[in-house]
Amino acid sequence: MKDVSIGRYVQGESVLHRLDPRCKILLFILYMVTIFLAHSALAMVATLGVILFLTLLSQVNPVEILKSLKPILFIMIFIFVINILTIRSGDTLWSWWAIKITTGGLKKAIFMAVRLVFLIVATSILLSLTTTPLKLADAMESLGSPLKVIKVPVSEMAMTISIALRFIPTLVEETDKIMKAQSSRGAEYDTGNIFQRAKGYVAVLVPLFVSAFKRAEELAVAMDARCYQGGKGKTKLHPLRLKGSDVLWTLILVVVAFIPLAVDLLQNLK
Amino acid sequence: MDPNSRDIAEYEQAVQAEDILFSYATNSGQNVVAVNHVSLSVEKGGYLAILGRNGSGKSTLAKMINLLEVPDKGKLSVFELDAGKDENFWKIRSHCGMVFQNPDNQIVGTTVEEDVAFGPENLSVPLPELAQRVEKALGYVGLLEKAEKQPSSLSGGQKQKLAIAGVLAMEPQLLILDESTSMLDPKARDEFLHLVRRMRQDKKITVIHITHDMHEAYLAERVIVLEKGKMRLSGTPSEVFSQVETIRSLGLELPKWAELLCEVARLCGVTPDQSDFTSEENAVRKICEIVKTKKADPEKREEKPAREVSDQVVLRVSNLSHRYEKKEKNALSNVSFDVRKGEIVTVIGHSGSGKTTLISHLNGILRPLEGSVEVWNEEDKKYLSTDKNKEIKMIRRHVGLLFQYPEYQLFEETVEKDIQFGPKKMGYDEETCKKLTKEALPLVGLTEDILKRSPFELSGGQKRRVAFAGILAMDPDVLILDEPAAGLDPAGQKEIFGYIETLRARGKSIVLVSHDMDEAARIADRVLVLKKGEQVFFGKPKDLFSEGSDYISMRLDRPCLMQTLHELKKELPYVDEVLFDVKEAAQSVVYGNDGEVNI
Numbered sequence: 079m080k081d082v083s084i085g086r087y088v089q090g091e092s093v094l095h096r097l098d099p100r101c102k103i104l105l106f107i108l109y110m111v112t113i114f115l116a117h118s119a120l121a122m123v124a125t126l127g128v129i130l131f132l133t134l135l136s137q138v139n140p141v142e143i144l145k146s147l148k149p150i151l152f153i154m155i156f157i158f159v160i161n162i163l164t165i166r167s168g169d170t171l172w173s174w175w176a177i178k179i180t181t182g183g184l185k186k187a188i189f190m191a192v193r194l195v196f197l198i199v200a201t202s203i204l205l206s207l208t209t210t211p212l213k214l215a216d217a218m219e220s221l222g223s224p225l226k227v228i229k230v231p232v233s234e235m236a237m238t239i240s241i242a243l244r245f246i247p248t249l250v251e252e253t254d255k256i257m258k259a260q261s262s263r264g265a266e267y268d269t270g271n272i273f274q275r276a277k278g279y280v281a282v283l284v285p286l287f288v289s290a291f292k293r294a295e296e297l298a299v300a301m302d303a304r305c306y307q308g309g310k311g312k313t314k315l316h317p318l319r320l321k322g323s324d325v326l327w328t329l330i331l332v333v334v335a336f337i338p339l340a341v342d343l344l345q346n347l348k
Numbered sequence: 349m350d351p352n353s354r355d356i357a358e359y360e361q362a363v364q365a366e367d368i369l370f371s372y373a374t375n376s377g378q379n380v381v382a383v384n385h386v387s388l389s390v391e392k393g394g395y396l397a398i399l400g401r402n403g404s405g406k407s408t409l410a411k412m413i414n415l416l417e418v419p420d421k422g423k424l425s426v427f428e429l430d431a432g433k434d435e436n437f438w439k440i441r442s443h444c445g446m447v448f449q450n451p452d453n454q455i456v457g458t459t460v461e462e463d464v465a466f467g468p469e470n471l472s473v474p475l476p477e478l479a480q481r482v483e484k485a486l487g488y489v490g491l492l493e494k495a496e497k498q499p500s501s502l503s504g505g506q507k508q509k510l511a512i513a514g515v516l517a518m519e520p521q522l523l524i525l526d527e528s529t530s531m532l533d534p535k536a537r538d539e540f541l542h543l544v545r546r547m548r549q550d551k552k553i554t555v556i557h558i559t560h561d562m563h564e565a566y567l568a569e570r571v572i573v574l575e576k577g578k579m580r581l582s583g584t585p586s587e588v589f590s591q592v593e594t595i596r597s598l599g600l601e602l603p604k605w606a607e608l609l610c611e612v613a614r615l616c617g618v619t620p621d622q623s624d625f626t627s628e629e630n631a632v633r634k635i636c637e638i639v640k641t642k643k644a645d646p647e648k649r650e651e652k653p654a655r656e657v658s659d660q661v662v663l664r665v666s667n668l669s670h671r672y673e674k675k676e677k678n679a680l681s682n683v684s685f686d687v688r689k690g691e692i693v694t695v696i697g698h699s700g701s702g703k704t705t706l707i708s709h710l711n712g713i714l715r716p717l718e719g720s721v722e723v724w725n726e727e728d729k730k731y732l733s734t735d736k737n738k739e740i741k742m743i744r745r746h747v748g749l750l751f752q753y754p755e756y757q758l759f760e761e762t763v764e765k766d767i768q769f770g771p772k773k774m775g776y777d778e779e780t781c782k783k784l785t786k787e788a789l790p791l792v793g794l795t796e797d798i799l800k801r802s803p804f805e806l807s808g809g810q811k812r813r814v815a816f817a818g819i820l821a822m823d824p825d826v827l828i829l830d831e832p833a834a835g836l837d838p839a840g841q842k843e844i845f846g847y848i849e850t851l852r853a854r855g856k857s858i859v860l861v862s863h864d865m866d867e868a869a870r871i872a873d874r875v876l877v878l879k880k881g882e883q884v885f886f887g888k889p890k891d892l893f894s895e896g897s898d899y900i901s902m903r904l905d906r907p908c909l910m911q912t913l914h915e916l917k918k919e920l921p922y923v924d925e926v927l928f929d930v931k932e933a934a935q936s937v938v939y940g941n942d943g944e945v946n947i
Binding site for chain 2 (some may be wrong): 251256258261263265289293299301305312315317
């Protein structure tokens with residue numbers, strides 16, 4: 079049995095790895111706004127610069143970052159094509175039958191695709207590649223704690239997320255075990271048409287659910303036995319603490335986030 | 349002094365239960381009495397073992413002590429605090445630690461240290477004390493260097509130690525072990541029990557231990573035996589185990605040395621006293637005394653019937669090697685053995701020695717990286733090879749594989765459909781499937797009335813049998829069984845091994861993976877020993893454990909029975925110490941090898 083990696087966290091000691099996860103979530107929201115507000119081509123270039131700066135700061139291998147683009151490649155192409163076909167403004171570049179490609183459409187399509195790439199890369203660098211899922215859950219609990227006033231069970235939700243994370247490797251292992259056991263009984267998952275395959279997976283999914291429920295039940299008893307009483311009065315082994323360096327880096331990154339917007343603003347003034 | 353303000357540790361009786369009753373309603377509305385008027389007491393620092401068949405109410409009783417269940421009737425006090433009073437609830441629970449059976453289902457934390465911290469966090473222990481407690485607890489169980497690892501990277505034994513650390517960090521007064529060792533291999537089990545012993549000595553922790561292992565029961569100061577919620581026996585281990593007939597009728601067994609004592613006494617027509625059951629040493633002394641002073645009854649002499657094994661090789665593994673990742677080292681290297689018709693080959697080795705990898709090759713779930721696995725096809729009179737994709741289906745029909753804890757593989761609405769899943773996939777028609785199902789049931793002690801029931805409403809032992817029947821219904825020539833008796837109570841285990849012997853008698857070939865060295869050696873025609881993926885022995889069990897063999901360097905434990913015989917041999921030099929069956933051993937002790945002794 080090995081460490082099954084949850085999410086795509088890459089171990090490291092960079093500034094971004096050490097930054098308080100709460101700051102990272104807030105910064106991420108800010109960068110998201112920047113990416114969508116940046117309007118001109120020049121501002122886009124500035125955004126690219128900012129993204130490269132973040133990449134440098136994270137010390138994560140750029141290959142890892144590019145890998146995160148792979149799953150959304152299809153959506154990217156889809157958005158690109160939709161934009162290019164539906165937006166008609168400016169000069170016509172090429173037309174055939176009902177299809178008409180215009181400069182405005184092309185520009186918009188490129189912008190949208192680039193924004194999407196920026197967004198994914200920013201998510202990867204700020205969150206998934208440099209923050210463990212557990213820290214993210216902690217940060218969300220902490221940021222969401224004001225909601226406790228209106229009786230939102232924030233701690234319990236965070237506990238649920240952390241238990242889910244804890245059980246992913248266990249369930250992956252279990253799935254493998256059940257698939258092997260059913261194969262031994264002649265089950266097939268990779269032959270036949272889609273219905274036969276789906277049927278093959280019933281023999282895996284039913285036992286998996288049954289066992290997951292059993293695990294949940296046993297875990298609940300075990301948690302009870304260890305005096306779990308919800309979030310009330312619960313202390314933490316590794317509480318989140320805002321350090322001076324967190325504040326400093328957050329301020330720096332906030333300023334950096336405004337650079338593309340400033341570029342836009344300057345262009346408009348001219 | 350006001351009982352509410354006293355220090356929690358000031359008490360003499362850790363648990364006092366008077367006439368407690370617990371019942372629950374099943375889905376069908378029946379009222380089941382799980383614990384039926386049980387009284388018991390455990391003093392501070394004591395060690396109580398609770399025995400009984402699966403479903404006898406052991407766990408429910410333990411859960412009541414930890415206030416996870418509330419008794420319907422009766423009086424229960426823990427640490428001399430009334431368990432019925434609300435104000436005592438957290439005081440009691442926070443000082444009771446519990447370690448459950450399944451290591452995976454009690455770990456909450458995403459990392460090892462987070463998990464240990466979970467208990468004290470719930471008790472609002474502030475930093476830095478919290479961190480100190482975690483470090484101390486992890487140090488105590490020897491997992492400090494794993495503190496930041498994911499729990500899934502630990503072995504089963506380490507996970508149970510982690511559970512102990514999680515309990516220790518809560519600074520408990522009482523530790524409840526609910527079959528905590530049943531999923532561990534012998535080495536991990538020994539380490540776990542050693543840890544418990546150390547905790548009792550260092551911290552004066554009271555222990556309540558639910559177990560199916562009779563050797564573990566002997567570690568306790570007192571033992572109680574439950575049957576259907578009623579307390580049937582109670583006393584010191586020797587008081588309880590000297591009531592041999594009652595013990596057996598309750599679905600339990602004796603430790604091997606006590607079995608041997610009883611059998612020798614039977615052959616010589618004497619009845620052993622309670623004092624002979626106090627320890628293995630005393631039993632050995634008594635056996636020597638019996639043999640030296642009493643004449644054995646020559647009528648009771650039995651010859652072991654010779655077993656014939658055919659020469660037909662039905663499964664042949666040659667130079668098999670496998671590795672999971674290119675850069676890793678081999679999970680299996682150069683394993684070669686064969687299985688003949690009507691033969692049992694047991695595979696033994698520690699966790700991680702490659703047993704599961706090996707058996708996954710035998711029906712083509714894994715394919716050999718090097719070497720080959722061949723299966724005899726009686727119809728065509730030739731061997732099938734797992735190398736060939738088109739032969740895999742045929743191989744699965746000939747080789748039935750039952751993984752560990754197979755009850756999880758049940759998924760159909762009825763037992764009948766589930767058992768027929770395999771045969772249908774193998775392409776048998778409706779009629780044949782029905783016939784095969786009917787034939788499979790009695791082989792695992794089931795009757796036809798179970799067929800229409802849902803597999804999910806059955807007990808654990810019944811589910812195990814249904815899963816077993818599902819493999820048998822495919823009518824394989826070779827059966828691969830991975831720990832088929834693990835986690836069952838002694839009577840259930842005995843039954844499973846009984847079925848296996850019956851199947852062999854019917855000409856099935858069996859590859860059996862087992863941690864139970866006594867059973868593995870007793871039942872096997874030949875033994876395959878794996879160590880770190882390498883085959884270190886293949887041959888008759890007698891040769892493995894005979895003098896001059898290096899089973900110790902293979903890091904194997906001697907079967908318990910051999911241990912006793914070894915002690916006996918010091919007094920009775922003619923005794924054959926390499927025997928694995930109690931009856932056979934008793935014959936050797938009483939009549940000698942050639943029959944000239946003591947008649």
